[in-house]
Amino acid sequence: xxxxxQLADYAGVTTKAIRHYHExxxxxxxxxxxxxxxxxxxxxxxxxxKIRTLAHAGVPLARVKDLLDADxxxxxxxxAEIDHDLQDRxxxxxxxxxxxxxxxxxxxxxxxxxxxxxxxxxxxxxxxxRQRLLERDGWILMHTASPEDALLWIxxxxxxxxxxxxRALYLEYDAAYDWSPDDPRLPALxxxxxxxxxxxxxxxxxxxVDNPTIARLAAQSQPGAASPAWDRLARLMNx
Amino acid sequence: xxxxxQLADYAGVTTKAIRHYHExxxxxxxxxxxxxxxxxxxxxxxxxxKIRTLAHAGVPLARVKDLLDADxxxxxxxxAEIDHDLQDRxxxxxxxxxxxxxxxxxxxxxxxxxxxxxxxxxxxxxxxxRQRLLERDGWILMHTASPEDALLWIxxxxxxxxxxxxRALYLEYDAAYDWSPDDPRLPALxxxxxxxxxxxxxxxxxxxVDNPTIARLAAQSQPGAASPAWDRLARLMNx
DNA sequence: CTTGACCTTGCCCCAGGGGCAAGGTTCGAC
DNA sequence: GTCGAACCTTGCCCCTGGGGCAAGGTCAAG
Numbered sequence: 001x002x003x004x005x006q007l008a009d010y011a012g013v014t015t016k017a018i019r020h021y022h023e024x025x026x027x028x029x030x031x032x033x034x035x036x037x038x039x040x041x042x043x044x045x046x047x048x049x050k051i052r053t054l055a056h057a058g059v060p061l062a063r064v065k066d067l068l069d070a071d072x073x074x075x076x077x078x079x080a081e082i083d084h085d086l087q088d089r090x091x092x093x094x095x096x097x098x099x100x101x102x103x104x105x106x107x108x109x110x111x112x113x114x115x116x117x118x119x120x121x122x123x124x125x126x127x128x129x130r131q132r133l134l135e136r137d138g139w140i141l142m143h144t145a146s147p148e149d150a151l152l153w154i155x156x157x158x159x160x161x162x163x164x165x166x167r168a169l170y171l172e173y174d175a176a177y178d179w180s181p182d183d184p185r186l187p188a189l190x191x192x193x194x195x196x197x198x199x200x201x202x203x204x205x206x207x208x209v210d211n212p213t214i215a216r217l218a219a220q221s222q223p224g225a226a227s228p229a230w231d232r233l234a235r236l237m238n239x
Numbered sequence: 240x241x242x243x244x245q246l247a248d249y250a251g252v253t254t255k256a257i258r259h260y261h262e263x264x265x266x267x268x269x270x271x272x273x274x275x276x277x278x279x280x281x282x283x284x285x286x287x288x289k290i291r292t293l294a295h296a297g298v299p300l301a302r303v304k305d306l307l308d309a310d311x312x313x314x315x316x317x318x319a320e321i322d323h324d325l326q327d328r329x330x331x332x333x334x335x336x337x338x339x340x341x342x343x344x345x346x347x348x349x350x351x352x353x354x355x356x357x358x359x360x361x362x363x364x365x366x367x368x369r370q371r372l373l374e375r376d377g378w379i380l381m382h383t384a385s386p387e388d389a390l391l392w393i394x395x396x397x398x399x400x401x402x403x404x405x406r407a408l409y410l411e412y413d414a415a416y417d418w419s420p421d422d423p424r425l426p427a428l429x430x431x432x433x434x435x436x437x438x439x440x441x442x443x444x445x446x447x448v449d450n451p452t453i454a455r456l457a458a459q460s461q462p463g464a465a466s467p468a469w470d471r472l473a474r475l476m477n478x
Numbered sequence: 479c480t481t482g483a484c485c486t487t488g489c490c491c492c493a494g495g496g497g498c499a500a501g502g503t504t505c506g507a508c
Numbered sequence: 509g510t511c512g513a514a515c516c517t518t519g520c521c522c523c524t525g526g527g528g529c530a531a532g533g534t535c536a537a538g
Contacts, residue, residue, distance in 0.1 A: 137281030
């Protein structure tokens, strides 16, 4: 006859857990000795090991209780299901590990693969970090509005970025961020941009892509980070 | 600017969780719009994804809070440690799966490997199920008293079982369980048993093995399952 | 006969949210 | 222009699976 501590050691659980199982009705309360101590039999040990195994597998105690006196077929089916669940959880852990590894890396964790590739491209093109952040945040906002549209747009934008002239315009926009709003280069940049868009917009077949300009994207994502030069550019383009 | 629901969808958490993170100080409360709704920026989204990733990895929220503004070295070290923990948990899940698979099998989950082998042997020898259960429970009780001694005893017992004469005695004890206490075969069985023990006890070198007889084992493990014939045998042996 | 290791009940506490109440708001459809 | 659905707000209580601690009673060894 075992005390609660011996039983706990045998099954690899705490005495507290055993009392908890008593309260939940999973394990029958054993007889008490003259001092009021619980005295357990080997059968309690066997049942407790079953409970421990199921509980460790993440089965809710209420369900453990049902399973303990289920017929063998039900039990077999339940075990198969629980095992499935365990496999799922291992797969989930694997995914979490992957994500964790990316936590101290780039932006892949925060944006879609396409956007992440785009951001990588921007870096190789020599785009400023500020601009990269602005883009990242812009794409995040787009994605929340409509993941499908965001996918369409990023796909188109990446194709645009293959055009050397578009890249040159993009880089000049990036540089223009810090210019004075009176900088004489701004009207010329606006002209070239307008020209480029009129030249290429006809070629674009994906109709509804009323492509948000870089400036609007940035303004939307970081209200406080507005650039006077970009504001001027926006006025020049619309006016 | 995102509502709480949009942010929640983007990060793959519930709105409730986001509010929870606000309460815990993990995520800064954003500005409210004119209706009092929270309005989030892309930076909130980025931070929330970090929080989600760490929280999913099982990091306590209090620690997540610390990690969010830790320096890169600390973060790297912490991530390595968390990843280690994740691997441990995967290994644990694997072990749990193995144990789960044994739940609908034999007794391997409840007793040591040696005892389990012994119980398997008993089955091949044609020992009754009742007797096997009695043995199993006896070994469980022994194990709780002293795992080391239990290992010594089971090793010795398994060696004894290689002796055909011992096996024959064992099987007759098993059969005798149901006999009448007046059965004339009982004194003869007691004699043969006593003779066997005096013949072999001298050969036994593991001194302190004052081998508990089968009857005592059984009586200890299942007080209610006592057999009058076995009681008689015990008296014949001691008297 | 004391000391340390047990055991007893009872109560409160934790993470990480879920559920529901009792409203106010916004948006698209008709 | 108004209606309903789907949002949002705060607040409170609830859950699992125990852990921790208090305030005792008990047992075995030196």
